[in-house]
Amino acid sequence: MKVTSLNLGDDSLSSATPTEQSAQGESATNEKLKAKVPPNRTGPLLLLAGGGCLLIVLLFVVIFIIAAVKTDSHREAEKPSAPALNASIYMDGSGLSVTNDESYICSNSSAIIQQGALTFYTARYPDIPPHKTATVPFFNFVNTDNERFNYFTTKPEVIIFSCTINGQERTVGWRSR
Numbered sequence: 293m294k295v296t297s298l299n300l301g302d303d304s305l306s307s308a309t310p311t312e313q314s315a316q317g318e319s320a321t322n323e324k325l326k327a328k329v330p331p332n333r334t335g336p337l338l339l340l341a342g343g344g345c346l347l348i349v350l351l352f353v354v355i356f357i358i359a360a361v362k363t364d365s366h367r368e369a370e371k372p373s374a375p376a377l378n379a380s381i382y383m384d385g386s387g388l389s390v391t392n393d394e395s396y397i398c399s400n401s402s403a404i405i406q407q408g409a410l411t412f413y414t415a416r417y418p419d420i421p422p423h424k425t426a427t428v429p430f431f432n433f434v435n436t437d438n439e440r441f442n443y444f445t446t447k448p449e450v451i452i453f454s455c456t457i458n459g460q461e462r463t464v465g466w467r468s469r
Contacts, residue, residue: 377462381453385443387429390453392420398462401426401455405433405441405448413441420455 379398380391388405392398401417413433420426433441447468454463 375460375462377453377455377457377464379453379464381451381464381466383430383443383448383451387427387431387443388415388433388451389425389427390417390420391425392422392455394457394462395422396457397421398455398457401453403428403433403451403453406450406452407441407446407448411435417453417455 377398378393380393382389388403390398390401390403398420401420403415403417405413407413413435415428415432415434417426417428430441430443435441449468451466452463453465454461456462
């Protein structure tokens with residue numbers, strides 16, 4: 293069956309079957325869309341730009357890590373380790389006690405109690421004569437926020453005691469197990 297129809301797009305009469313008309317209409321529509329939409333070329337450009345930015349960020353990270361490692365190793369080489377202090381550390385409910393087992397006075401003494409990764413409590417000690425013991429109450433240990441160390445609720449993980457003997461700083465440490 294032949295149908296005569298009027299195509300409004302070009303003012304001409306067409307005598308085609310409905311299937312042929314549908315095919316003609318679709319191809320004309322596809323051609324019009326292709327003509328109106330420019331090809332998308334931004335995908336590859338964005339991919340290149342994104343990859344380039346990622347490469348630059350990665351390069352900065354690698355440079356930062358190398359600089360940090362060199363700086364730390366340089367500091368380690370510069371700083372001589374303090375000789376060990378011949379002393380005993382023990383604690384009970386009254387405080388942290390240190391016995392000076394050296395033959396000289398232990399002056400400018402201080403202790404640090406570390407609890408967790410970033411919490412440090414410090415306290416100053418009086419001069420400790422040779423073979424004598426000094427005890428500082430836990431109440432005297434404070435952190436940077438001026439919070440007091442509570443021996444009954446907080447377990448010390450690391451204790452470092454340092455003092456000066458004959459002008460040389462010496463340290464002794466203790467670590468919980």
